[in-house]
Amino acid sequence: MPPVPQQHGQAGPSVWQKMKMGAVMGGGVGLTIGFIFGSWSIIRGGAGPRGFMATLSQYMLSSAATFSFFLAIGSVIRSDALIPPHLQAAQMQLLSHSPLVSSKAQGLRLMKARWEAEHKCRSSTQA
Structure with a gap:
């Protein structure tokens, strides 16, 4: 029904x-x-x-x-809840479809940039 x-x-x-x-x-x-x-x-x-x-x-x-x-x-x-359940479900659905990384290549670039920043930070603290 x-x-x-x-x-x-x-x-x-x-x-x-x-x-x-x-x-x-x-x-x-x-x-x-x-x-x-x-x-x-x-x-x-x-x-x-x-x-x-x-x-x-x-x-x-x-x-x-x-x-x-x-x-x-x-x-x-x-x-x-502050908002009705059907609006909460819509909000969660919208939030789950907004990826932080859109492609593998972009993810690899982001990871390499973080590694380089971490390497620079470690090398500056060791010196």
């Missing part, structure tokens, strides 16, 4: 909104993972003295709390 085109006149979600969205997504993932691992643990080792529902809910809630905490923090850290 192609991404939804963004309109230039509207601002993106705030950091608070991104944090809430990360927490909700983490909660959903955590509940699912907690259900899977809690069910497996109950099937494998029994429900324990507290019963099936209490044990399963403890697995689910602890997993949901952990996932939501870390995904909320991760979504804030990810959105902490």
Whole structure:
């Protein structure tokens, strides 16, 4: 499915909104993972003295709390850039295509000039 085109006149979600969205997504993932691992643990080792529902809910809630905490923090850290991610990618692409040396011959000339400058510097300090 192609991404939804963004309109230039509207601002993106705030950091608070991104944090809430990360927490909700983490909660959903955590509940699912907690259900899977809690069910497996109950099937494998029994429900324990507290019963099936209490044990399963403890697995689910602890997993949901952990996932939501870390995904909320991760979504804030990810959105902490000064410029939007698509502009950062364009900037990196432009910077990577501007080579310092355009040809092998130019690189060889630059290297020889640096060697000669270093040789002159060493010979002047030894004398």
